[in-house]
Amino acid sequence: MSRQPEMGCTAVDELAPAYGLGALDAPEARAFSAHLAQCRKPHSEAMELIETAGVVPMSLEEATPSAALRARIMTSVASTPQEHAAGRQPAAAPADGRRRWWSMGALPSALVAASLVAAIGVGAWGASLNSRLADREAVLQAIASADAVYTASGPAGDGVVVESGGAAMFMTEDLVKLNPEQIYQLWLIHSDGTIVAVGTLDRTDGVVIVTLEQDLGAAVSFAMTVEEGRVEQPTGEPVLTAQLGA
């Protein structure tokens, strides 16, 4: 770790307005904070300037958030560990390595852009994973760091399609059981009607996470069908679907 530049009392007093308004670059701001944290002088004038800068946003006319925003935040919060609590509840490592895609960084941090519909669906779906803490944490962390999350549902069950950093995944839990010779096959459907096979599921119990064989690209829908072995094109009606890009 590089040593941060030191800042003296004079510089702190001089740069307090810029600091209060967030107008120092990061190294300067860190040095400023570090100085205030350890300096015995009160720097009362600087502190008053910093404090005053806090009123700037309060001069704005309040805006009314969409009805969706609160639900979206509360859904995210429900699946986000608090920093100070994280040490008390370390997540158990999964027995079967299903979290490898997460821990290897296949899902880089990105901005959450889930729609309300997706968020609410994920919340209900995620809550049902309580009995499998490790899986639940992996799934919800993936969702929290995703670029987009789409809910999927149908007669076979529920799940989510998660897009992040150019990769896409399908996550589900406890799908309807199939006959031994059957599998679930996953598809992306494009606006011109093209249907592309993007993976299969060979088990239905518990949490299942599948990395799709290609990213969502310009696909407009995701679908899952029941097949007897992998096929080039679906042979039946979808048993689970998701609208993409909504």
Next chain:
Amino acid sequence: MTEARLDDAWLAERVKAGEARALGELYDRYSGMALATAIRVVGSREEAEDVVHDAFVTVWRKIDRFDAGRGSLRAWLMTVVRNRGIDRIRSRRSTVDVDEADELSLLRTSPNPTWEEVVTRASTDELRAALAELPDEQRRAVELAYFEGYTYREVAEITGVPPGTANGRMRLALAKLRQGLSGSGAAASFAVVNANGTEEATQ
């Protein structure tokens, strides 16, 4: 400690204890102000809602870093909102070192119950009027820094003045804001530290 601040401190304790409902109450209390700030920073309402979302999740995640003895929860929240928004617009510009700005937020407030009371009592109209009364170049310096995320050196370049003058304009603006809101003459106590000399000091 004012009633509002006591309430906020209590809310913060509940959030710290992991009570998601308390974060919901915080949202109900300040989401309008948070969204207004985010819209002013990033421009689009849709992106602003993403910023507010990220900010509240950050508050939830990092609530342990908030110390009610060092400032108000509202001020901390607004700083996190502002910084999340600025992170976005700075990443578009890629002109400065983008940091996880909320790490730096705690020291941006200070425990001054009198000032907190002044701010709590002031209406949005009064706050807006206080800003509007600033000389154009001072208000511009504040807006470029706070809402558009420029450093004081960048503000200096944009406005064609030395960095010391840009910082001096911010100093005068904040001093006048404080004076305008408190009527206490507090601004007079601010010695103008301006590398450029007397121009700003005489305004």
